[in-house]
Amino acid sequence: MSTSPHFLSGRHIVVAGAGMAGLSFAVALRKLWPTDAPPPQLTIFERDVKQDSEGRVGYSLSLAGADDTGGLVALRDLGLLDEILSYAISGVDKNGAFKLWDADWSQILSVRLRPASGLPTAGIRIARKHLRQTLLKAVTDEIQWGKACVSATKLESGKMLVHVAASNGSQETAVECDLLVVADGASSKIRAALRPDDVLQYAGAVQIAGIAHFPEGIPAPLNDSWGQQVSGGHGVSCFYSPVDRHKVVWALSFREPTPRPAISAPASEEIARSLLDEVLARGHMLGQRFRTIVGSATDPKGVFCLPARDKKPFRHDTELGPVVFIGDSNHAVSPFAGYGASLALKDGRDLAEKLTTATSVADAVRKYDALSVPRAAKILKTSRSRIRWGHSTGLMFFLWRGFMKTMGYLLRFTGRS
Structure with missing residues (x-):
C-alpha cells in the first residue's frame, strides 16, 4: 500500500540564524523526520563568521527543567542532555541552588525545584559557548557563515524569496524557499521587513555588567551558588553567576524611566x-x-551596559507566506527572565515536531503557536514582575522581602532548599 509523500519532502527550507533556536530546529528536524519520506533540503544562514562565533567566551545562562517548557527537556529530546550536563557549572548535584541575598549577603531565599519527570535536575547554569558548540556539533546540514538574511518577500508562487547579504560586503543574493524559519534574534531584520510595527519595548531597567576573574578560585558563596543580591530597599540589585571555576559574571541593575544607549564590550x-x-x-x-568583585577583580575591557528590552509573542499570519518566527525573533525576553535559551530550544524542537507530523505548513504553524505563544507570554509577565519587585523601594520592598523570606522558610520545611 502506497502512502502520500510528506508535504515538505524534497522542498527547500531556509533557516535564518544559527543561534539556539535555529540550531535546535535543524537538529530536531533531522532527528524527527519520518524514515519513509524523502527529506527536505535545509540551508542555514548565519551573519557571524565561524571564527568569531566559536571564539566568544561569552557568559553563562540558565537552562530550566522543572516542567516541559524547559530547555533541558528540549535537549533530552534532541539526544544532547548528557553532553550538556557534563558542561554544567552548577545544578547537577546538591549544590547550585538559586540564592537571594540581602545587602549584607545574608540569605533570604534558596530555591532548588523538583525536576520534571525523567530529568536528573530542575535546572543548570552553563557557559553559553558550551551550549552553542554542542548544538553546532549535532547539526548535520551545512551552515553558510558570514551571510545574513536581511529581508524576505512572498512570491506569487506562494514561496518565499529571501535576500541574503554577505558580511564581507559582496553583492546581495536572493534565495527561494518553500519555508522560511526566522531565528535571527531579538533585532530580527526579517521581522523588521515583514512586521515593521512589531518592535522591542523598553522593560524599564538598565544593567551594567562585567566578568570578575579569580585566579585562585571563586570565593564563597559564589563558588557553589548563583543568584541575586538586593540592596535593602535602595532600588538596586546585582546578579551573580559563575562562568567557570575562575570567572563570575555580574550585572548590577536599576530602574530608569527612559532607556540609555547600549554600550558593548570592549x-x-x-x-x-x-x-x-x-x-x-x-x-x-x-x-x-x-566591591571586590566589581572593583578589584573585574577587567574594565569586558564591562558593558544593556537597557533591558522585550517583546510580546505573536501568532502567525498566513498572509505573510510560509514563514515562522522562533526564539527571540518572535518573543524577545530580557535577561531578567532567565528563560530565553530555554524558550529558544523548545521553539526549535516543537516547530520541527509539528512540521513532521502535520498535514501542511499552516496546520503545523497553528499547532506550534498554541504551544509557543502561551509559554512565552507567561515568561514575559514573570520577568516584568521581577523587574518591578526586585528594584522596589520603601514599603513595597519590605513587603516583597517578607514574602520571599516566608517562601524561604516554606521551601526549607519541605526540603526544597
Whole structure:
C-alpha cells in the first residue's frame, strides 16, 4: 500500500540564524523526520563568521527543567542532555541552588525545584559557548557563515524569496524557499521587513555588567551558588553567576524611566571606567564582597551596559507566506527572565515536531503557536514582575522581602532548599 509523500519532502527550507533556536530546529528536524519520506533540503544562514562565533567566551545562562517548557527537556529530546550536563557549572548535584541575598549577603531565599519527570535536575547554569558548540556539533546540514538574511518577500508562487547579504560586503543574493524559519534574534531584520510595527519595548531597567576573574578560585558563596543580591530597599540589585571555576559574571541593575544607549564590550577605557565607577556608587550598600568583585577583580575591557528590552509573542499570519518566527525573533525576553535559551530550544524542537507530523505548513504553524505563544507570554509577565519587585523601594520592598523570606522558610520545611 502506497502512502502520500510528506508535504515538505524534497522542498527547500531556509533557516535564518544559527543561534539556539535555529540550531535546535535543524537538529530536531533531522532527528524527527519520518524514515519513509524523502527529506527536505535545509540551508542555514548565519551573519557571524565561524571564527568569531566559536571564539566568544561569552557568559553563562540558565537552562530550566522543572516542567516541559524547559530547555533541558528540549535537549533530552534532541539526544544532547548528557553532553550538556557534563558542561554544567552548577545544578547537577546538591549544590547550585538559586540564592537571594540581602545587602549584607545574608540569605533570604534558596530555591532548588523538583525536576520534571525523567530529568536528573530542575535546572543548570552553563557557559553559553558550551551550549552553542554542542548544538553546532549535532547539526548535520551545512551552515553558510558570514551571510545574513536581511529581508524576505512572498512570491506569487506562494514561496518565499529571501535576500541574503554577505558580511564581507559582496553583492546581495536572493534565495527561494518553500519555508522560511526566522531565528535571527531579538533585532530580527526579517521581522523588521515583514512586521515593521512589531518592535522591542523598553522593560524599564538598565544593567551594567562585567566578568570578575579569580585566579585562585571563586570565593564563597559564589563558588557553589548563583543568584541575586538586593540592596535593602535602595532600588538596586546585582546578579551573580559563575562562568567557570575562575570567572563570575555580574550585572548590577536599576530602574530608569527612559532607556540609555547600549554600550558593548570592549568599550574605551574612559567609558568602561565611568561605568565601573557608576556601579560602585549605585551599589555602595552591597558590602566589601561586592566591591571586590566589581572593583578589584573585574577587567574594565569586558564591562558593558544593556537597557533591558522585550517583546510580546505573536501568532502567525498566513498572509505573510510560509514563514515562522522562533526564539527571540518572535518573543524577545530580557535577561531578567532567565528563560530565553530555554524558550529558544523548545521553539526549535516543537516547530520541527509539528512540521513532521502535520498535514501542511499552516496546520503545523497553528499547532506550534498554541504551544509557543502561551509559554512565552507567561515568561514575559514573570520577568516584568521581577523587574518591578526586585528594584522596589520603601514599603513595597519590605513587603516583597517578607514574602520571599516566608517562601524561604516554606521551601526549607519541605526540603526544597
